[in-house]
Amino acid sequence: MSTPGKIHVGGQDLELPVIEGTEGEKAVDISALRGTTKYITLDQGYGNTGSCTSKITFIDGEKGILHYRGYSIEELCEKATFVEVCYLLIHDKLPTQAELDEFNELLDKYSLVHEAMLHLINHFPYDAHPMNVMGCLVQALSSFYPGVDAKSKTEHINLTAARLIAKTRAFAALAYRKSKGFPLVYPNKGEDYGSNFLRMMFDTPVKHYEPDPDMVKAMNILLILHADHEQNCSTSTVRLVGSSHANLYASVASGIAALWGPLHGGANQSVMEMLQNIKDKGLGIEQVINKAKDKDDPFRLMGFGHRVYKNFDPRARIIKDLCRKILLKNANSDPLLDLAIELEDKVLADDYFIERKLYPNVDFYSGLLYRAMGFPVNMFTPIFTVGRMPGWIAHWKEMVSEPGGKIGRPRQIYTGYTNRSYPDISERK
Numbered sequence: 001m002s003t004p005g006k007i008h009v010g011g012q013d014l015e016l017p018v019i020e021g022t023e024g025e026k027a028v029d030i031s032a033l034r035g036t037t038k039y040i041t042l043d044q045g046y047g048n049t050g051s052c053t054s055k056i057t058f059i060d061g062e063k064g065i066l067h068y069r070g071y072s073i074e075e076l077c078e079k080a081t082f083v084e085v086c087y088l089l090i091h092d093k094l095p096t097q098a099e100l101d102e103f104n105e106l107l108d109k110y111s112l113v114h115e116a117m118l119h120l121i122n123h124f125p126y127d128a129h130p131m132n133v134m135g136c137l138v139q140a141l142s143s144f145y146p147g148v149d150a151k152s153k154t155e156h157i158n159l160t161a162a163r164l165i166a167k168t169r170a171f172a173a174l175a176y177r178k179s180k181g182f183p184l185v186y187p188n189k190g191e192d193y194g195s196n197f198l199r200m201m202f203d204t205p206v207k208h209y210e211p212d213p214d215m216v217k218a219m220n221i222l223l224i225l226h227a228d229h230e231q232n233c234s235t236s237t238v239r240l241v242g243s244s245h246a247n248l249y250a251s252v253a254s255g256i257a258a259l260w261g262p263l264h265g266g267a268n269q270s271v272m273e274m275l276q277n278i279k280d281k282g283l284g285i286e287q288v289i290n291k292a293k294d295k296d297d298p299f300r301l302m303g304f305g306h307r308v309y310k311n312f313d314p315r316a317r318i319i320k321d322l323c324r325k326i327l328l329k330n331a332n333s334d335p336l337l338d339l340a341i342e343l344e345d346k347v348l349a350d351d352y353f354i355e356r357k358l359y360p361n362v363d364f365y366s367g368l369l370y371r372a373m374g375f376p377v378n379m380f381t382p383i384f385t386v387g388r389m390p391g392w393i394a395h396w397k398e399m400v401s402e403p404g405g406k407i408g409r410p411r412q413i414y415t416g417y418t419n420r421s422y423p424d425i426s427e428r429k
């Protein structure tokens with residue numbers, strides 16, 4: 001425990017406990033503040049407010065560090081598979097070979113989609129956004145596989161975790177296939193998770209699709225990079241919904257809804273639309289940058305800036321290198337990649353962005369890589385969802401295992417009308 005924090009508020013001198021994390025982060029514990037002073041704190045967007053302690057992911061935004069359960073993202077991308085990272089996040093350890101084999105067995109088994117759910121998806125319009133389809137299907141799982149909530153035994157939660165990781169991949173591929181009128185493709189037993197995802201997306205009965213090993217490696221790295229990111233908007237949503245003891249399916253379905261937003265996981269789709277628009281309209285880079293700096297213009301440079309990273313997003317670095325490798329391998333350059341690199345160079349040299357520490361984030365290059373791998377733009381955020389599912393599950397599981405866990409219920413400062421009497425309708429204006 002560090003030296004207590006001293007504050008003077010409401011005419012009182014207060015000592016508040018300070019807690020320190022294992023990486024040296026410090027927080028003033030204000031849980032006694034309102035009871036002692038009647039004051040609350042106010043922090044729009046929670047930029048200065050911690051909602052919990054967690055052992056899952058550590059980010060140092062100033063140094064551009066990202067660790068899952070103590071392992072660096074760089075080492076995990078180089079040495080692990082996405083399934084091992086799923087196991088690590090959910091079980092707090094890397095799996096032994098026996099544990100990995102058992103986990104993979106479950107993922108194969110749970111990849112089957114209940115036939116009644118296939119009928120469910122047939123009632124969506126063909127051009128429904130796949131995030132909408134995935135959110136509905138994940139929510140519907142609690143009708144097909146009921147009973148996993150905060151009081152469930154760990155074994156039941158772990159089985160449900162495997163079911164969700166398997167089904168989310170199937171739902172993402174299914175949403176795409178249905179939009180094209182293609183039949184569902186089931187995964188090959190025992191094949192790598194990422195390789196099966198590519199097969200489930202692109203295989204057809206009349207033209208065999210064999211995933212390229214470099215594409216499979218890229219798929220694993222992309223899913224690992226998106227697997228968790230501590231208390232981001234969607235993960236905080238999962239924790240808040242789960243804190244009411246809503247079941248695990250409903251909680252992660254709320255995470256899908258939050259991730260869909262263009263300021264969050266939807267940014268990878270918005271980045272591509274922004275780059276395509278610049279190219280199609282022949283807009284100048286300077287013109288676009290000035291538009292993003294104009295306070296009277298709501299336009300923002302999608303793929304730049306981050307609440308936590310005030311340095312390079314380490315994920316963006318890894319994806320940028322991967323992007324170049326995949327494009328070079330396929331000997332096809334992508335004019336949007338050239339445009340993205342030119343835009344990045346100009347932005348990183350511009351005082352407005354330097355002063356505000358706005359760097360490319362994970363979404364800036366991911367879309368270019370997804371495009372090089374053959375994914376349509378509206379599948380970019382669904383892939384983010386497949387990647388982030390283990391992180392959401394790990395945080396839900398950590399939260400429901402907290403002794404004395406409480407329902408999340410923030411306060412507010414009321415700024416509306418003070419008490420007034422009810423006017424008869426004849427008196428209203």
Ligand code: SDX
Pocket residue numbers: 045228229231232233262263264265267292293299300301302303304305306307308356358361362363
């Ligand atoms: C993800 O939280 C996570 O961890 C998220 C994520 C994850 O893995 O879960 O990393 C995934 O969501 C990445 C972010 C993807 N979103 C985008 O790329 C959308 C574009 N970025 C911005 O909308 C913005 O940067 C946010 C939303 C990402 C962060 O916003 P903040 O932290 O609330 O920052 P802010 O709005 O307070 O901006 C600070 C200043 C403002 O200018 P001033 O008022 O100080 O003059 O920076 C400006 C902003 O106008 N600014 C931008 C900008 N981002 C911030 N100006 C132009 N273009 C931008 N992209």
